[in-house]
């Protein structure tokens with residue numbers, strides 16, 4: 122099957138400043154991709170290049186088999202059949218919900234237009250609000266209208282730039298899940314920019330992690346979480362500490378947080394080893410491979426407690442522990458690593 126969207130060796134610049142370099146990925150029909158990365162890493166620039174708002178310096182973007190961007194030629198945004206949803210919703214304040222959604226459907230006959238608007242109002246669960254104006258809706262509802270308006274003309278691809286960032290945390294996650302459901306129902310492929318990893322995990326079939334102008338990894342969110350390509354990706358997709366590792370045996374590493382056995386032996390020819398330890402992958406309890414750490418602080422977070430421990434070498438690490446563990450500040454606790462992610466650098 123030919124991918125819907127193909128980005129090949131893309132480079133984008135502002136003046137002489139290189140913003141994105143060697144970016145390549147492919148998205149299939151109906152797939153949802155989330156672009157995740159720190160502020161300023163080029164997420165919006167990539168989205169704008171796909172939309173046709175941003176020229177490309179090198180490489181190529183193709184949609185449904187047609188080349189739409191090269192350094193030599195750009196298909197104008199309005200000819201790409203790409204829908205865009207912005208962070209600030211950008212709804213028309215003087216139009217009702219149904220008029221907002223019908224906006225891009227002027228070429229349809231009236232009956233067809235009305236039926237498509239009804240269908241979309243139902244899809245975003247706002248059928249009882251058809252005659253209301255945007256200011257009469259909550260932020261989450263407004264964002265669902267913006268989504269319905271963008272989907273109305275049946276775009277081949279939908280682009281969303283930080284669509285949930287104006288909403289509170291809980292609503293963000295539930296809307297991310299709802300958007301996924303709505304896009305699935307419509308069968309529309311999408312690229313969603315976010316800097317919130319839980320939104321990206323919930324919404325995306327694919328995750329693209331950007332940092333330093335490079336697409337560091339492109340894969341299913343779970344694969345990236347379990348096997349990040351490098352420490353930068355590991356940090357972007359999870360909280361944790363990066364420790365130096367010393368190879369004692371091909372499958373045994375020593376770190377400041379004790380020794381860890383690896384499921385498979387690794388070969389190094391003198392390279393440095395780095396061990397990324399997620400805060401939820403640290404286990405207390407007596408063990409031959411544990412080190413003794415001191416509790417210096419604890420924050421109760423509800424489902425778990427976030428402890429700060431001082432390791433024997435003086436560094437402080439965080440561990441998220443369940444309710445079965447109760448340690449007081451000042452106490453000494455044996456700790457070890459349950460599931461390390463190891464990189465050779």
Ligand SMILES: Nc1ncnc2c1ncn2[C@@H]1O[C@H](COP(=O)(O)OP(=O)(O)OP(=O)(O)O)[C@@H](O)[C@H]1O
Nearest residue numbers: 135136140158159160161162163164165166167316
């Ligand atoms: N019009 C512009 N002219 C020059 N530099 C720009 C312009 N727009 C963006 N940049 C720079 O390009 C880099 C990437 O910006 P971009 O908006 O793509 O990042 P982002 O990952 O979307 O960031 P954020 O998460 O903060 O929105 C930044 O360093 C930014 O300062």
